[in-house]
Amino acid sequence: MSSAAASAPTQTPRFAILVAGGSGTRMGADRPKQFLELRGEPVLLHTLRRFSEAALGVQECIVVLPAAQFETWQQLCTLHHIKLPHTVVAGGESRWASVRNGLAHLNAQPAGIIAVHDGVRPLTPLSVIEATYAAAAVHGAAIAAVTPKDSVRGLSKEGSYALDRSRLRLVQTPQCFELGLLRRAYQLPELSTFTDDASVVEDLHPIHIVPGDYRNLKITTPEDLLLAEALLG
Ligand SMILES: Nc1ccn([C@@H]2O[C@H](COP(=O)(O)OP(=O)(O)OP(=O)(O)O)[C@@H](O)[C@H]2O)c(=O)n1
Numbered sequence: 746m747s748s749a750a751a752s753a754p755t756q757t758p759r760f761a762i763l764v765a766g767g768s769g770t771r772m773g774a775d776r777p778k779q780f781l782e783l784r785g786e787p788v789l790l791h792t793l794r795r796f797s798e799a800a801l802g803v804q805e806c807i808v809v810l811p812a813a814q815f816e817t818w819q820q821l822c823t824l825h826h827i828k829l830p831h832t833v834v835a836g837g838e839s840r841w842a843s844v845r846n847g848l849a850h851l852n853a854q855p856a857g858i859i860a861v862h863d864g865v866r867p868l869t870p871l872s873v874i875e876a877t878y879a880a881a882a883v884h885g886a887a888i889a890a891v892t893p894k895d896s897v898r899g900l901s902k903e904g905s906y907a908l909d910r911s912r913l914r915l916v917q918t919p920q921c922f923e924l925g926l927l928r929r930a931y932q933l934p935e936l937s938t939f940t941d942d943a944s945v946v947e948d949l950h951p952i953h954i955v956p957g958d959y960r961n962l963k964i965t966t967p968e969d970l971l972l973a974e975a976l977l978g
């Protein structure tokens with residue numbers, strides 16, 4: 746080994762789980778929203794492409810899909826000439842179960858930083874992904890989030906009351922963690938109703954917040970797809 750190679754800095758391995766195991770009920774389309782076309786390509790392909798950027802150095806990207814949709818994804822990969830390396834894993838009944846299945850695939854990995862990202866967030870800037878991985882390497886747990894732009898009110902029996910929006914954040918993904926921490930958190934089945942990873946981890950470890958991006962839309966209802974088309978244009 747040359748002396749240069751011996752002294753090269755070693756980055757903690759990075760992994761990613763792209764959860765796309767849902768059925769897209771709120772979208773009400775003829776297929777799960779991760780397969781809908783955005784600028785001529787499946788939503789999930791846009792997302793996968795972002796995590797495949799060489800600059801991020803992600804060692805393994807796991808795509809979690811409904812088992813019944815494996816063939817659809819394979820056909821889409823062939824149709825769109827998708828050569829991006831990734832591992833397909835079957836999802837579960839809930840987002841929590843899908844993340845847990847993705848994590849189980851990494852059981853042999855001793856350490857690293859793992860990003861959990863919604864397969865239906867196709868517009869996440871690379872800078873947000875990088876900043877979230879980097880913050881998790883320092884703090885153990887980091888998520889992307891933005892401040893609400895509108896005034897926010899809480900509901901009460903009597904009516905409603907003002908909330909201080911500067912103390913609120915709208916949670917996005919990616920959500921990045923030390924691998925061992927996320928594993929421990931996902932061993933607790935009593936947390937299985939949570940729909941984001943920070944909520945699953947927070948009793949074990951504080952969650953650091955990284956500035957997200959207003960373009961980092963989650964495709965949930967039909968107007969989100971229109972917005973995403975416009976933003977990509
Ligand atoms: N059993 C599930 C449910 C959700 N997800 C994924 O978690 C992300 C965020 O969930 P959401 O937007 O709620 O997706 P759906 O469950 O598909 O939508 P809906 O709630 O409208 O049915 C999506 O990428 C979705 O595919 C998953 O992997 N497995």
Ligand SMILES: C[C@](O)(CO)[C@H](O)COP(=O)(O)O
Pocket residue numbers: 840863916917918940941942963965
């Ligand atoms: C993880 C998430 O994207 C954060 O906003 C969100 O919780 C996903 O699930 P939901 O079912 O749309 O709440």
